Amino acid sequence: MVRVRYAPSPTGSPHVGNIRTALFNYLMARRHGGQFIVRIEDTDKAREVPGAVEEILESLRWLGLTWDEGPDVGGPYGPYFQSQRLDLYHKRVEELIASGHAYRCYCTPEELAEMREFQRINKLPTGYDRRCRFRKPEELERLAAEGRPSVVRLAMPLEGTIVFEDSIRGRVEVESKLVDDQVLLKADGYPTYHLANVVDDHEQGITHVIRGDEWISSTPKHVVLYRAFGWELPVFAHAPIIKGPDGAKLSKRHGDTRCLDYREKGYLGAAVANFIALIGWSPGDDREKMSLREMEEAFSIERIQPNPGVFDITKLQWLNGVYIRDLNASELYDTVRQYHETTQDPEYRQSKAAQTLGKAFEEFSREYVTSALLLEQERVRLLSDFAEASEFFFDEEYEYDPNGVAKWFGQEYVVRLFEFVIENLPGAALSVEEAEGLVNGAADALGLAKRAEAIHPLRVALTGRTKGPGLFELMSVLGPDRIRRRLERTLALIREGAFAS
Structure with a gap:
């Protein structure tokens, strides 16, 4: 069975790229009758934002997404907060140390800063120089006995090539010696993303890892971890970044903001989900409006494009309008x-x-x-x-558009036009056809060359505006009583000279 996960960190509000990752995972699960898991990766306590978890889950709900397992619904592979799984990570780290795939590093922050400065001055590749990896056992025992804080680092292979298949980018090869010995367990006892991510994906039975391509450079480390544990690799798929229409990295000036800000601005969740899913993915035809169900039926990793997708706020606004009209x-x-x-x-x-x-x-x-x-x-x-x-x-105390007033209320026939309409209004409802007949009758009675000469001043008088819905339709909605009051108000203002320039 396909099992995928959306694993955000509660260090802020989810934005477009992050939410697209959730959507791709959700669609993958639903397409294959699999399971979609939400896991909260809350191991960076210093950066955790209060309320972020609730906002993440609310964002998913607003988009119409449901999950089979997660922090609020539970499941057989919980807990779904990484901060509640520390014992598991410690156990797995000890296994890595015992098998020689990880080691304790006692370097102080000052030593690491000095190391980086030396590398910078001498124009050497930056990264940990593995000094603790090759310390003598007695030296390591002494540092431990002194109570010096330590981290645990991954012992990357020093030769050979790390190879993995990416479902979007194809075969990826990286020289092992170019990959840093990543910290797996921090001095405070919390795991880094790299350890917790791999351990949880295995323990929770994740079959496909779909995430942003900012993580593709970290995947060689994850591959080494899977192999060190003797675990089967999941299917990897790294979705491309999202750019603005100008080709620059997506930012607030392109419309990128927290997901729920779109709700506050008046977007529909279904429209936003539709729009975001189609950034970098295609159903294989030219459809632009797709329901969540339609996207579930059409989704495949193979149709995610390797090139950056484009976020066009104008297109999102258009699509939202389409959804509103439905x-x-x-x-x-x-x-x-x-x-x-x-x-x-x-x-x-x-x-x-x-x-x-x-x-x-x-x-x-x-x-x-x-x-x-x-x-x-x-x-x-x-x-x-x-x-x-x-x-x-x-609001019957609306203001009048000055351009409309200047153009139409000075016409010599306009008072007679308004009076004719008032005198010929029916007593009850007014249908669209009756409204049209009334305006046509006024134009004929006044000898106007074009019907527009009656329509435009009536629009300004009834709405204060020069543009809007069809005049006959809005007259039908307003009804005879409101039309009468509004025209009488306008006539009174004309006679008082309120519109005189």
């Missing part, structure tokens, strides 16, 4: 309301439009709010866009 009326209302009530994005929360939308959810009917949101559904890219886009539906 929501039905009930889903749209619930999704926008949930976003409005839960987001902590300061820019959104402080905006007048968001405050107006909040009042709308409380004061207007679900039917009216839904109708307004549906009209804006085709035009937004983010859930946060709905507040500003729909504000005029819920």
Whole structure:
């Protein structure tokens, strides 16, 4: 059975590259009917960030990912926090020392700093010079008796070539003598990533190790460890880095941020999962919108590209808009309301439009709010866009676009246009077809050459804007009473000279 793991360190918030690793592992497991494990690699206590574990798990949930084993659900191979598995690592280290594949190093920080400075001055390759590896046994016994702190280092082969197959990059060969004797166990008793990673992957039955290619240079050390223990190697797959559209390393200026920041900004988890999974992986066709289930069915390591993937925030915004447009009326209302009530994005929360939308959810009917949101559904890219886009539906004290006022409210026919519409409004509901007939009738009655000469000033009068949803559709949503009030308000302002330049 395929068993894969996502093993983040709780030293910060998960970002795009880290989350893509989780997605690839999840998709691999689901594609093959296997198991997806979450393991928290919390051995670097000095850098651990409070709340990071909770944020990691919440990020996965928001993207729609579930796991079969992990810190919150348990499983047969726990515990799933490395800090709770120290006895196991100590046992395995002693086995390595006993077999000659590891040794204790008593070098002090001052000695190591002096060593690096010597190498720098003499332009030598940097790295540990293995002095403790070749100390006489009696000297090592003396240092231990003195109580000098020690670490345990991996005894890398001093000759030969380390070879392994990578499912994305193919055959990889590295000269053994060029690889440093890596620290496996630190002086504080905690393992380094290299030891804990290999021991846990074996103990937890991991069959495929899918991770970022920043780890490919460490894989020769891991291969040596597997062989020292006499364990079978897993399948390795190192996914390429992610770059911005300009070819530079992905950074905040490209839109890279903590995963849950996308939720706060108004992205849908399904859209973000879809977008991130397709950075560097292809299903083999030209599909750009894929559900999690569709990606599960199509995923294969072989289709992960060896070249860097590109993170294009503009494309993510477009795809998010596609997902928003796929929501039905009930889903749209619930999704926008949930976003409005839960987001902590300061820019959104402080905006007048968001405050107006909040009042709308409380004061207007679900039917009216839904109708307004549906009209804006085709035009937004983010859930946060709905507040500003729909504000005029819920605020009758809206401001008028000065360009629209200058262009249309000075026309000699505009007062008669508004009066005609008011006089001919039906008493109850107004359908889209009736709204169109009313505007056409006004244009004909006033002898306007083009229907647009009636549409544009009516839009400005009813919404304060020059652009937006179709006029007839928004008139139908507003209904006769709101249309009447808004046109009467506009007429009053015109007569008062409020728009005079």
